[in-house]
Amino acid sequence: MxxxxxxxxxxxxxxxxxxxLGAALGLEVIHLDALYWRxxxxxxxxxxxxxxxxxxxxxxxxxxxxxYGGTLELRLAACDTVVFLxxxxxxxxxxxxxxxxxxxxxxxxxxxRGCPERVTPAFLRWVWGYPSRSRPKVLRLLAEHAAxxxxxxxxxxxxxxxxxxxxxxxxxxxxxxx
Numbered sequence: 001m002x003x004x005x006x007x008x009x010x011x012x013x014x015x016x017x018x019x020x021l022g023a024a025l026g027l028e029v030i031h032l033d034a035l036y037w038r039x040x041x042x043x044x045x046x047x048x049x050x051x052x053x054x055x056x057x058x059x060x061x062x063x064x065x066x067x068y069g070g071t072l073e074l075r076l077a078a079c080d081t082v083v084f085l086x087x088x089x090x091x092x093x094x095x096x097x098x099x100x101x102x103x104x105x106x107x108x109x110x111x112x113r114g115c116p117e118r119v120t121p122a123f124l125r126w127v128w129g130y131p132s133r134s135r136p137k138v139l140r141l142l143a144e145h146a147a148x149x150x151x152x153x154x155x156x157x158x159x160x161x162x163x164x165x166x167x168x169x170x171x172x173x174x175x176x177x178x
Contacts, residue, residue, distance in 0.1 A: 001025060001081045001150070001167075003057070006065040007072070007138065008085030009130035010123065011095030015110035017085060017160055018065035024168040025063070030056055031110035032066025039114025046070060065110075069137070076145040084142060084153045085160060086135070092127050 004027070006018045015031055022029035035052065036044050044052070053071040056064065057078035064075060076082065087095075096119055099108065103117035111117070142151055154160045 002027070002061040003079045004063045004081040004083060005075050005079040006063065006083045006085065007067060008087065009089070009092040009134070010067075010127045011092035011097075011099065012085035012087045013095055013157070013160065014065040014085055015108075017083070017164070018063045019110070020164050021083070021167055022063040024164060028059070028062050030062050030064040032064065032068055033111050035112070036066070036068065037112040037115045039112065041115050041118075050074070067134075069134075072138075072141060073145070076141060076149075079149060081150040082142060082145075082152065083163070084138065084151070086153050086155050087157070088155075089128055089131050091157065092130065093124060096124065096127055 004018075004021065004025075006014045006021070008014050015033070018029050018031065021027075032053075035056075036049060038044065043049075049068075050071055053068075053074055056062070057075055064079075100117050100119040102108075105116055107113055107115050108117055142153075152163065154163055
């Protein structure tokens with residue numbers, strides 16, 4: 001595993017998982033949220049964002065976390081491993097709320113400066129609707145890009161912990177799961 005993409009719903013724990021996996025494998029960790037957002041929650045223009053992601057995926061090795069559907073196919077084509085944190089919606093909503101309490105009024109470490117943690121009704125609706133709206137698209141894209149890649153689908157925090165422990169012990173991922 002040299003180019004690892006970590007995806008999943010908001011609140012699934014992508015950034016924490018990516019940070020821990022990067023540390024276990026000695027790989028650079030790229031948090032897309034920290035690069036996409038500008039101070040005051042200003043989005044990067046789409047053409048500029050795509051160009052930036054194209055540069056990021058050309059790097060030799062990385063663990064990259066984030067959704068950003070507009071560049072997901074590009075990132076899937078460049079990675080050798082995908083970890084899909086496919087957790088239940090209740091777990092993800094709880095993760096969002098817990099993160100909001102932990103980082104209340106400040107930018108979290110995996111977010112751009114000047115973007116204090118916030119929870120909006122629209123974001124909670126997006127997280128709640130992820131399994132029915134976004135997940136089917138992700139599963140389709142994973143199936144389309146599975147050839148030549150390790151695709152790991154983790155369905156609980158316990159499975160994620162087990163994967164991280166195995167990666168730390170072996171310096172590589174356990175066999176593919178989907």
